[in-house]
Amino acid sequence: xxxxxxxFLLLFQAxxxxxxxxxxxxxxxxxxxxDDAGECIDTPxxxxxxxxPGVVSENETVxxxxxxxxxxxNRYRVVAGLLQEGKKPLLQPxxxxxxxxxxxKGEGEELFMSRYVYVKIEDSKWILTDLxxx
Numbered sequence: 569x570x571x572x573x574x575x576f577l578l579l580f581q582a583x584x585x586x587x588x589x590x591x592x593x594x595x596x597x598x599x600x601x602x603d604d605a606g607e608c609i610d611t612p613x614x615x616x617x618x619x620x621p622g623v624v625s626e627n628e629t630v631x632x633x634x635x636x637x638x639x640x641x642n643r644y645r646v647v648a649g650l651l652q653e654g655k656k657p658l659l660q661p662x663x664x665x666x667x668x669x670x671x672x673k674g675e676g677e678e679l680f681m682s683r684y685v686y687v688k689i690e691d692s693k694w695i696l697t698d699l700x701x702x
Contacts, residue, residue, distance in 0.1 A: 663690040 599608025609617070620635055650658060667685045674680055
């Protein structure tokens with residue numbers, strides 16, 4: 569038993585170069601970026617900083633509710649600007665209702681599993697236009 573363990577350890581040690589060939593990257597990655605080459609941050613934080621600039625500052629994490637509030641405030645500012653400008657038309661999207669159908673048995677013993685059905689309740693329409701009918 570001891571000999572087989574020794575042989576196993578010897579083979580395992582011999583496989584170390586193979587491991588380096590399969591995964592040449594270090595397990596403990598340390599960012600070595602220069603000051604002028606960006607910053608070292610995790611992917612979710614990088615996405616938030618790129619998508620919502622000014623909301624997430626360096627060395628600070630903003631809770632999701634803060635980001636959502638900032639997004640909503642930005643939307644209100646855009647709409648307020650459109651209302652004040654008065655020259656750009658706006659297309660209101662259609663109203664869509666999502667309905668969940670629960671599983672049911674159909675004719676001929678078919679089983680229909682749960683799924684969503686989307687129903688258009690109201691069509692899209694133009695708002696904030698200067699168009700008048702003659």
